């Protein structure tokens with residue numbers, strides 16, 4: 001193989017790997033092994049039963065303890081994870097979830113505008129969260145200025161700098 005091409009391929013690979021890390025950041029470990037699939041696919045919970053404002057507010061929000069307490073103020077099963085949760089609820093001690101997705105405060109992003117007005121499915125931006133049996137260490141679908149602008153371009157939505165930056 002031509003040496004310049006080989007060097008080029010290596011350079012592109014390094015840039016690609018660096019870009020994946022820059023987009024997704026270091027792996028996140030959650031304090032509790034929450035199972036989306038069990039709650040959503042098996043017991044039929046809606047996304048908005050827990051992410052209370054994903055269709056009506058700016059931020060979807062990660063569920064506060066009170067949401068879990070609706071069902072888990074006493075143990076329903078035998079798992080250690082649930083026993084830990086029940087203790088937390090009794091002590092009124094928040095779980096301390098780490099956020100996977102966030103944009104800087106000077107970016108304007110509204111969940112309601114995209115889910116309710118734009119009729120975009122959660123999975124289009126977040127991937128198939130419903131099928132996960134444990135918390136993902138990184139976003140399934142990374143979000144960046146490019147992913148915002150690509151979709152706006154495809155769907156003919158305002159893409160001027162001040163639509164999103166203020």
Ligand code: HEC
Nearest residue numbers: 034039045046047050097098099100101122126129130135
């Ligand atoms: C029973 C409550 C519950 C339901 C129902 C639920 N979630 Fe979650 N969700 C959580 C908890 C707890 C976390 C944090 C732990 C984790 O990442 O698994 C979370 C994390 C997330 C995150 C990552 C948020 C971040 O930035 O850290 C996304 C995205 C998400 N859920 C989307 C969904 C979608 C889409 C649905 C519906 C298909 C859904 N969730 C249903 C409780 C729930």
Ligand code: HEC
Nearest residue numbers: 034035038043063067068070071076077078079081082085
């Ligand atoms: C609408 C009711 C409901 C809500 C709200 C709910 N759960 Fe559950 N959860 C269940 C049921 C039902 C089970 C199955 C219990 C069993 O038989 O083990 C379960 C099981 C669990 C388990 C044990 C099974 C496992 O995966 O190890 C954990 C941990 C858990 N839930 C965490 C949470 C957390 C954290 C929240 C709040 C973000 C939450 N749940 C909100 C109904 C609920």
Ligand code: HEC
Nearest residue numbers: 047051054059060061062101102103114115120121122125
């Ligand atoms: C158009 C893309 C898009 C769609 C559709 C979308 N989200 Fe999000 N989501 C984001 C972005 C961007 C963030 C980070 C927002 C921030 O930091 O303010 C985020 C953050 C979150 C978070 C972290 C907590 C929070 O409030 O920031 C959760 C949980 C979440 N989304 C759940 C959902 C659920 C559930 C749905 C479907 C009902 C959904 N999202 C639909 C892009 C999207």
Ligand code: HEC
Nearest residue numbers: 108109113117118120124147148151152155157158163164
């Ligand atoms: C999957 C497609 C998609 C993605 C990804 C997406 N958007 Fe959008 N966005 C839309 C659509 C569609 C609308 C128009 C909704 C409506 O009003 O009908 C919209 C509207 C907006 C608006 C209002 C625009 C105006 O001037 O009226 C803002 C601001 C916005 N998006 C910011 C963002 C940001 C910031 C991100 C990335 C974090 C993002 N969007 C990612 C599809 C997307």
Ligand code: HEC
Nearest residue numbers: 102103104107144145148149152158159160161163164165
């Ligand atoms: C559709 C929404 C959207 C549009 C339109 C947009 N941006 Fe961004 N921009 C973002 C998001 C999201 C980020 C990432 C912020 C983060 O990582 O939290 C970003 C990041 C940036 C950054 C990196 C520094 C920072 O603020 O984090 C610069 C510089 C920037 N944008 C400039 C521009 C310019 C100039 C334009 C117009 C040509 C523009 N943007 C249009 C959404 C947008």
